[in-house]
Amino acid sequence: MEPIISAKNVSVYYGKKQALKGVNLDIPENQITALIGPSGCGKSTFLRCLNRMNDTIEGCRVEGDIIVDGKDIYDPQIDEVYLRARVGMVFQKPNPFPKSIYDNVAYAPRIHGLARNKDELDNMVLASLEKAGLLAEVQDRLHEIGTSLSGGQQQRLCIARALAAQPDIILMDEPCSALDPIATAKVEELIEELRASYTIIIVTHSMQQAARISQQTAFFHLGEIVEVGKTEQVFTSPQDSRTQGYITGRFG
Amino acid sequence: MSFLPLIISLLAMCAAGYWYGSKKALSSHSFAGQQNAGRPHLYGLYVVIWGVIPPAILLILWGVFSYSSIDVSGGIAGKIDKVVFPSLITVAAILGLTLAVRQISPNLRARKTVEAAVYCVLILASTLSVFTTIGIVLSLLIETIQFFEKVPYQEFFFSLNWSPQMALREDQVGSSGAFGAIPLFTGTLLITLIAMIVAVPLGLMSGIYMTEYASKNFRATVKPILEILAGIPTVVYGFFAALTVGVFFRDVGTFIGLDVVSESALAAGVVMGMMIIPFISSLSDDIIMAVPQSLRDASYGLGATKSETVINVIIPAALPGIVGAILLAVSRAIGETMIVVMAAGFAANLTANPLESVTTVTVQIVGLLVGDQEFDSAKTLAAFALALTLFAITLCLNVIALLVVRKYREKYD
Amino acid sequence: MTDIQNQTNKAGWPTNGANKILAKRHRTERNFRRLGLTAILIAMALLATLLVSIVGKGYSAFIQTTITLDINFEQEILDPKDTRSPETLKAASYGSVIRNALRTEFPEVKSRIELRRLFGLISKGAVQELRNAVLANPKLIGTTRAFELTASDDVDMFIKGYISRDVVEQDRRIKNNEIVWIDRLQNQNAIQTRFNTRFFTGGDSREPEVAGILGAMVGSLYTLFITFIISFPIGVMSAIYLEEFAPKNKLTDVIEVNINNLAAVPSIVFGLLGVALFLNVAHLPRSAPLVGGLTLALMTLPTIIIAARASIRAVPGSIRNAALGLGASKQQAVFHHVLPLSLPGILTGTIIGLSQALGETAPLLMIGMVAFIVDIPGGVTDPATVLPVQIFLWADSPERAFVEKTSGAIMVLLSFLVFMNAAAVLLRKKFEQRW
Numbered sequence A: 001m002e003p004i005i006s007a008k009n010v011s012v013y014y015g016k017k018q019a020l021k022g023v024n025l026d027i028p029e030n031q032i033t034a035l036i037g038p039s040g041c042g043k044s045t046f047l048r049c050l051n052r053m054n055d056t057i058e059g060c061r062v063e064g065d066i067i068v069d070g071k072d073i074y075d076p077q078i079d080e081v082y083l084r085a086r087v088g089m090v091f092q093k094p095n096p097f098p099k100s101i102y103d104n105v106a107y108a109p110r111i112h113g114l115a116r117n118k119d120e121l122d123n124m125v126l127a128s129l130e131k132a133g134l135l136a137e138v139q140d141r142l143h144e145i146g147t148s149l150s151g152g153q154q155q156r157l158c159i160a161r162a163l164a165a166q167p168d169i170i171l172m173d174e175p176c177s178a179l180d181p182i183a184t185a186k187v188e189e190l191i192e193e194l195r196a197s198y199t200i201i202i203v204t205h206s207m208q209q210a211a212r213i214s215q216q217t218a219f220f221h222l223g224e225i226v227e228v229g230k231t232e233q234v235f236t237s238p239q240d241s242r243t244q245g246y247i248t249g250r251f252g
Numbered sequence B: 001m002s003f004l005p006l007i008i009s010l011l012a013m014c015a016a017g018y019w020y021g022s023k024k025a026l027s028s029h030s031f032a033g034q035q036n037a038g039r040p041h042l043y044g045l046y047v048v049i050w051g052v053i054p055p056a057i058l059l060i061l062w063g064v065f066s067y068s069s070i071d072v073s074g075g076i077a078g079k080i081d082k083v084v085f086p087s088l089i090t091v092a093a094i095l096g097l098t099l100a101v102r103q104i105s106p107n108l109r110a111r112k113t114v115e116a117a118v119y120c121v122l123i124l125a126s127t128l129s130v131f132t133t134i135g136i137v138l139s140l141l142i143e144t145i146q147f148f149e150k151v152p153y154q155e156f157f158f159s160l161n162w163s164p165q166m167a168l169r170e171d172q173v174g175s176s177g178a179f180g181a182i183p184l185f186t187g188t189l190l191i192t193l194i195a196m197i198v199a200v201p202l203g204l205m206s207g208i209y210m211t212e213y214a215s216k217n218f219r220a221t222v223k224p225i226l227e228i229l230a231g232i233p234t235v236v237y238g239f240f241a242a243l244t245v246g247v248f249f250r251d252v253g254t255f256i257g258l259d260v261v262s263e264s265a266l267a268a269g270v271v272m273g274m275m276i277i278p279f280i281s282s283l284s285d286d287i288i289m290a291v292p293q294s295l296r297d298a299s300y301g302l303g304a305t306k307s308e309t310v311i312n313v314i315i316p317a318a319l320p321g322i323v324g325a326i327l328l329a330v331s332r333a334i335g336e337t338m339i340v341v342m343a344a345g346f347a348a349n350l351t352a353n354p355l356e357s358v359t360t361v362t363v364q365i366v367g368l369l370v371g372d373q374e375f376d377s378a379k380t381l382a383a384f385a386l387a388l389t390l391f392a393i394t395l396c397l398n399v400i401a402l403l404v405v406r407k408y409r410e411k412y413d
Numbered sequence C: 001m002t003d004i005q006n007q008t009n010k011a012g013w014p015t016n017g018a019n020k021i022l023a024k025r026h027r028t029e030r031n032f033r034r035l036g037l038t039a040i041l042i043a044m045a046l047l048a049t050l051l052v053s054i055v056g057k058g059y060s061a062f063i064q065t066t067i068t069l070d071i072n073f074e075q076e077i078l079d080p081k082d083t084r085s086p087e088t089l090k091a092a093s094y095g096s097v098i099r100n101a102l103r104t105e106f107p108e109v110k111s112r113i114e115l116r117r118l119f120g121l122i123s124k125g126a127v128q129e130l131r132n133a134v135l136a137n138p139k140l141i142g143t144t145r146a147f148e149l150t151a152s153d154d155v156d157m158f159i160k161g162y163i164s165r166d167v168v169e170q171d172r173r174i175k176n177n178e179i180v181w182i183d184r185l186q187n188q189n190a191i192q193t194r195f196n197t198r199f200f201t202g203g204d205s206r207e208p209e210v211a212g213i214l215g216a217m218v219g220s221l222y223t224l225f226i227t228f229i230i231s232f233p234i235g236v237m238s239a240i241y242l243e244e245f246a247p248k249n250k251l252t253d254v255i256e257v258n259i260n261n262l263a264a265v266p267s268i269v270f271g272l273l274g275v276a277l278f279l280n281v282a283h284l285p286r287s288a289p290l291v292g293g294l295t296l297a298l299m300t301l302p303t304i305i306i307a308a309r310a311s312i313r314a315v316p317g318s319i320r321n322a323a324l325g326l327g328a329s330k331q332q333a334v335f336h337h338v339l340p341l342s343l344p345g346i347l348t349g350t351i352i353g354l355s356q357a358l359g360e361t362a363p364l365l366m367i368g369m370v371a372f373i374v375d376i377p378g379g380v381t382d383p384a385t386v387l388p389v390q391i392f393l394w395a396d397s398p399e400r401a402f403v404e405k406t407s408g409a410i411m412v413l414l415s416f417l418v419f420m421n422a423a424a425v426l427l428r429k430k431f432e433q434r435w
């Protein structure tokens, strides 16, 4: 099957400093791809290339091609605003807007003009909350401020907020690292459910998490992809000694 | 012996004491090898402290004495004032110095004493600001109470008529003047409002552009340029308002057939707004900067444009801080003096028409106090009542603003 | 959770419909951005207008028109008894000498009214110039020399082009016959324009053409000196106490809140405090730099304290600990190590506070520094005025020529401020430390 995202020879510079060195990666549709690697190796940087979030950083330069759904997203024709609606993003720390739960989820439909009227918007918000598995918990407090939720709920709210933009692809940068084990389990369960309709790329520091939920794993080291393949394969018989060292906990 | 020579001789004595104390400590053989004796200059300071404290206490007593017996010229009190105190002070200083010098020995813990004295001085210095506030409140309050003994407060706060000019003879009709401050308050309000209409959009938009759009280089050049506006003395703005802007508005008015006086509230307000722009822009700049990057990321990650992010996320999140900044700016505008003294009118007009001339609280304070100096007249006292009102209003605004801003900072720290 | 499975939500790349919405959003974005840029441009344009209007009005203050006349230093008039004693020479009537010179130059002018106008071409200050020349060189007496005299303000304004010939005569301060005289003098090359030294060396005057700012500058200097010696040590000591020694208690809290509020109290209120405290209670002399300086010191104190505290706070704790670890007392650590390191920052804050004090006017009006003072103050208790108040006074004067003097004085004041702020910036740059 044709990969939905294919990165070719991607290099990223922050000013003079090179953070990614010619990375190649194909990401198949409706699968979960995990990006692992030691801190500072460029996982987040790579993730941020995929929806051009790097554009918002002054002095950041991206080279190489990234093809999403058949188009080079760094083509000047491509509208990064639209791209980001298609390629949603969930961050490490839950970052709900200081607005009501409803307004948080309705944010993307409103700015993108997805709903024609109030009813449609209501439906969209409820459907997104439902998909994020949060609806039951917040049904009767939709107009409370989003920051009043617990950490795990906040992170699922952020996922719901991303879903409401109706993306095809969701990027997650260590979505569980600020959560306790129970909340983590819930979010993981949610991610697995979402796989059916979305392509998910997740950065994680937890080997177990990567092994549990992902189908494909890429191992980053010092700005390069050292190893990429089926998750079982990477974890059971890594080809590269650095990968082996990392997953067995010898460095990283 | 008058004041200045006395002080100079005291200082000279202290210097001598310092020199002698240090020398004695240095030369004394028993100091060699003493570990915790401290360095000789500490002994010098030790001597100085004993040379300063006794005369200082006496000096304060002297001040109190000469203030309380101010009318008694000549006589016993005059003698005490002129002769007894200065000589007492000199004797006290000499005694203190000699005693301290004699105490110098390796066993003396000079550092402890010196540090205690330094500590006291530090505390005294930092309480000065509190005493300044107390001084402001007391001085304004005393005169204001006197004012309200002459003019009922109902008139001051509720009457619409302000004409403090006294008639020439006491027994003339209306000799007490009229002290209804409402027109001053409305005038102040009108000019402040115009200033805010100019400054808030310009300042806020500049602040937003600086934080969200401008490149580092743009910021580094433009920000200092805008800050120049804040550094220009208000008297310069006043001159500009009176001579350039006021005349310009009048001419434009004539051109389009409007009657604009050259001392219009509009001119003063616009120029005051101009002065406040950098104030608002740099405050809102700080406040917008404090909005966490994660909120911006979240919004951009959902495909929002910068303007959508600013309007829907950043401004709502920064709103308390921005409101605080605006309150501070309002309090500035209310208390601003020179621009209105030079560019607004002196006549108390009760009007909301920005093309007419109005007067403000500060203008009247200046008008009432500059020039004649009869101190207990209602006219002069009125200035203090106005100033107290001004002080109270700006204080409230500042306290609220500081609280709001502090709350806001805590939220994102 | 069933609808997840059967929903296929591939959005694909934008269709035309979506493009329209996107185009609109981008338009809004561009407009918003433009709005921000416009705001900045407006603010800068306002600043430019202010500066241009000041410089445009004020540059001519540094130029002075003079008229060269053949002055006959008649012995009869100046020193009839031939004593050459300084007293006689000081008291002599140089005015008559000037008037005679004008009469010889324009013999046709006869009527009293016309003569008065003729004499009015020369500034009243010219007498002083002749007197100084003669006192410096008594040999002049008995000779006739071409001598450059300061022209009156009206002539000065006319030569500089501020008074137009095209205005009807009765609305014009320079009348037709005066124009004829001036033209004649100009044809003889008797009218020159010179750098106006007197503007920098003279005190205030009712005559614009001889008014100078030296008195005000000296007054500002004295005032600022007092402000500095009071507010700097006290400000630094407060900052040290609050940052390094103060226990966290109610009193410290009160002091903190109080300093922040004091920084925002309108300056005119400090003026009233000055009146009540220094004039009414302490009976210090009115209009004196001493009182002005004290008042401004109270006003500047919060600025200095806040800056000094920030600067002290920026010194890392490791330096204190290092000193304490070597057996220094807390005070020694602070005075020997922390204070020297934070001094550049404190000085920067102090310069900025002082530059605010230098531009301050309102509180000084209150304590009476608005008097008309001709003499250059000789000490901090002499009556004086300061530069901004001088500007205020001149701005209030009706004579046209004071407009340029005012603007000129503003230019001088602004250059002082630029200089001080540049010094502050340099200081900060030079000693900027990244811990």
Ligand SMILES: Nc1ncnc2c1ncn2[C@@H]1O[C@H](COP(=O)(O)OP(=O)(O)OP(=O)(O)O)[C@@H](O)[C@H]1O
Residues within 6 Å of the ligand: A014, A017, A019, A037, A038, A039, A040, A041, A042, A043, A044, A045, A046, A057
């Ligand atoms: N905004 C930035 N400016 C400059 N350098 C950056 C920036 N963001 C990241 N870097 C640098 O790029 C490199 C890769 O950073 P990145 O955030 O991608 O690492 P990471 O793999 O996500 O690490 P972690 O697991 O700690 O999140 C790092 O060396 C980092 O210092």
Ligand SMILES: [Mg+2]
Residues within 6 Å of the ligand: A043, A044, A045, A173
């Ligand atoms: Mg990362």
